[in-house]
Amino acid sequence: xxxxxxxxxxxxxxxxxxxxxxxxxxxxxxxxxxxxxxxxxxxxxxxxxxxxxxxxxxxxxxxxxxxxxxxxxxxxxxxxxxxxxxxxxxxxxxxxxxxxxxxxxxxxxxxxxxxxxxxxxxxxxxxxxxxxxxxxxxxxxxxxxxxxxxxxxxxxxxxxxxxxxxxxxxxxxxxxxxxxxxxxxxxxxxxxxxxxxxxxxxxxxxxxxxxxxxxxxxxxxxxxxxxxxxxxxxxxxxxxxxxxxxxxxxxxxxxxxxxxxxxxxxxxxxxxxxxxxxxxxxxxxxxxxxxxxxxxxxx
Amino acid sequence: xxxxxxxxxxxxxxxxxxxxxxxxxxxxxxxxxxxxxxxxxxxxxxxxxxxxxxxxxxxxxxxxxxxxxxxxxxxxxxxxxxxxxxxxxxxxxxxxxxxxxxxxxxxxxxxxxxxxxxxxxxxxxxxxxxxxxxxxxxxxxxxxxxxxxxxxxxxxxxxxxxxxxxxxxxxxxxxxxxxxxxxxxxxxxxxxxxxxxxxxxxxxxxxxxxxxxxxxxxxxxxxxxxxxxxxxxxxxxxxxxxxxxxxxxxxxxxxxxxxxxxxxxxxxxxxxxxxxxxxxxxxxxxxxxxxxxxxxxxxxxxxxxxxxxxx
Numbered sequence: 001x002x003x004x005x006x007x008x009x010x011x012x013x014x015x016x017x018x019x020x021x022x023x024x025x026x027x028x029x030x031x032x033x034x035x036x037x038x039x040x041x042x043x044x045x046x047x048x049x050x051x052x053x054x055x056x057x058x059x060x061x062x063x064x065x066x067x068x069x070x071x072x073x074x075x076x077x078x079x080x081x082x083x084x085x086x087x088x089x090x091x092x093x094x095x096x097x098x099x100x101x102x103x104x105x106x107x108x109x110x111x112x113x114x115x116x117x118x119x120x121x122x123x124x125x126x127x128x129x130x131x132x133x134x135x136x137x138x139x140x141x142x143x144x145x146x147x148x149x150x151x152x153x154x155x156x157x158x159x160x161x162x163x164x165x166x167x168x169x170x171x172x173x174x175x176x177x178x179x180x181x182x183x184x185x186x187x188x189x190x191x192x193x194x195x196x197x198x199x200x201x202x203x204x205x206x207x208x209x210x211x212x213x214x215x216x217x218x219x220x221x222x223x224x225x226x227x228x229x230x231x232x233x234x235x236x237x238x239x240x241x242x243x244x245x246x247x248x249x250x251x252x253x254x255x256x257x258x259x260x261x262x263x264x265x266x267x268x269x270x271x272x273x274x275x276x277x278x279x280x281x282x283x284x285x286x287x288x289x290x291x292x293x294x295x296x297x298x299x
Numbered sequence: 300x301x302x303x304x305x306x307x308x309x310x311x312x313x314x315x316x317x318x319x320x321x322x323x324x325x326x327x328x329x330x331x332x333x334x335x336x337x338x339x340x341x342x343x344x345x346x347x348x349x350x351x352x353x354x355x356x357x358x359x360x361x362x363x364x365x366x367x368x369x370x371x372x373x374x375x376x377x378x379x380x381x382x383x384x385x386x387x388x389x390x391x392x393x394x395x396x397x398x399x400x401x402x403x404x405x406x407x408x409x410x411x412x413x414x415x416x417x418x419x420x421x422x423x424x425x426x427x428x429x430x431x432x433x434x435x436x437x438x439x440x441x442x443x444x445x446x447x448x449x450x451x452x453x454x455x456x457x458x459x460x461x462x463x464x465x466x467x468x469x470x471x472x473x474x475x476x477x478x479x480x481x482x483x484x485x486x487x488x489x490x491x492x493x494x495x496x497x498x499x500x501x502x503x504x505x506x507x508x509x510x511x512x513x514x515x516x517x518x519x520x521x522x523x524x525x526x527x528x529x530x531x532x533x534x535x536x537x538x539x540x541x542x543x544x545x546x547x548x549x550x551x552x553x554x555x556x557x558x559x560x561x562x563x564x565x566x567x568x569x570x571x572x573x574x575x576x577x578x579x580x581x582x583x584x585x586x587x588x589x590x591x592x593x594x595x596x597x598x599x600x601x602x603x604x605x606x607x608x609x610x
Binding site for chain 2: 209
């Protein structure tokens with residue numbers, strides 16, 4: 001009876017611990033890079049949340065005596081062409097950029113998941129109709145669609161979230177659909193159906209959990225993409241309307257114009273953007289691996 | 300219900316898949332005949348072995364009986380009730396009565412569910428898991444029944460060996476106390492030493508719970524060991540079964556007990572009784588090999604005589 005021989009569990013946990021603690025311990029132990037990414041991201045998130053307290057100056061507080069000043073003790077990240085403190089604007093910008101990035105990427109992921117699951121799972125005619133719709137949508141270049149829609153509905157945080165969410169959501173649904181089709185072919189899906197499980201049960205218990213790795217990666221890559229696209233929109237004057245600062249508008253607006261006079265104007269938002277996007281990506285990868293039960297106990 | 304009524308009777312079952320051309324103006328240009336003319340009966344409490352070379356439609360037959368595929372023609376009567384054309388709503392209670400054990404112990408368990416949830420899933424699906432403690436107790440009982448230790452309940456499928464996984468699959472099939480379990484090559488993916496264990500487990504469970512098995516396999520040795528009666532399928536058209544104990548010729552030697560190579564001879568000729576589209580047309584090589592050019596007279600009158608009991 002060799003297959004009955006009891007093998008010790010692969011992970012030995014010292015007593016029951018709250019799931020969150022267990023998760024964090026595993027994160028630090030198994031995915032140190034992901035843990036750093038998560039921490040960096042958390043710092044930026046907190047900065048964004050408490051920006052109003054942390055910012056040394058008002059966002060739009062101009063100081064004509066200190067225009068385009070290099071970083072100093074008074075202005076840690078320098079000032080822009082209107083004498084506004086860059087650090088303050090970065091902090092407040094973090095708030096806006098994070099809100100836009102998270103809501104838009106989250107919305108996009110939900111849209112991708114919904115379309116992908118319906119299209120992939122039901123297949124046949126449904127798939128056919130949905131996919132031709134997606135094809136039609138994807139025929140248009142992103143930016144053209146964005147410009148048309150934003151110029152109709154007008155710029156604003158809500159509009160941008162919805163439009164970016166739809167844009168990336170529909171494009172990403174292809175990826176989810178592919179994953180769903182491969183998961184659907186697994187015998188456990190078939191087993192659940194033959195047990196008599198209703199469609200929603202199969203979707204929630206079997207399909208969605210098994211496409212989560214794809215969805216998590218989709219979400220984390222979308223966050224970076226959304227921040228960058230928002231920057232592009234701001235550059236065209238269709239993003240979050242000025243003078244509200246977003247990293248994108250700081251980078252592509254003042255940053256670009258005055259780059260030669262004050263490199264810090266482009267460096268500060270550019271670096272923040274890079275760091276956050278990278279942090280989210282490594283954290284997302286770590287999350288994907290940790291949530292996979294097959295990765296338990298392995299490096 | 301008296302013991303004489305068959306638990307399951309399949310009459311002239313056919314499953315054809317249409318071949319469709321065109322995107323907008325779809326037309327059927329032909330059909331793939333996966334199963335064509337299968338008939339057999341299962342008595343209560345017996346094990347009926349269904350053998351045949353791979354690709355001959357054994358699994359398709361199983362899926363049609365489970366109503367996961369729609370039968371093109373023929374009748375399936377289960378527990379005295381014609382289930383061939385039941386709607387989705389009527390099928391749900393039926394699903395409790397027949398369960399399936401799958402061939403692949405890796406693919407048939409959701410890698411993201413713990414053993415407990417996999418085994419208990421049928422209970423959840425049918426709303427029998429409202430009482431949490433009773434539910435856990437039932438899962439524990441099922442695990443015990445198939446020889447799994449209770450502290451394995453929280454493990455994930457990848458933490459089990461192939462044989463243990465198959466035990467999980469069997470426990471899941473038992474959860475709803477079905478009267479019929481369809482075993483679709485339940486041991487063919489397992490190591491030979493484990494095969495015997497699983498087969499013996501299935502036989503023990505049958506004694507204990509009075510189960511009826513439809514046991515599909517291509518390994519004749521295994522089928523012989525577990526089955527009370529055996530039906531043979533050949534190419535997608537099919538041969539089966541001795542409802543009457545009247546073998547058509549002496550069947551035993553014709554099924555050469557050499558695993559996959561086993562081939563009955565005469566079913567083929569029997570099936571060619573005046574049909575326009577002979578079921579074997581798709582395989583000229585096989586026809587030549589078997590010398591099926593002309594129907595031969597060999598004493599088989601009906602498809603039900605095609606195969607014979609091996610014991």
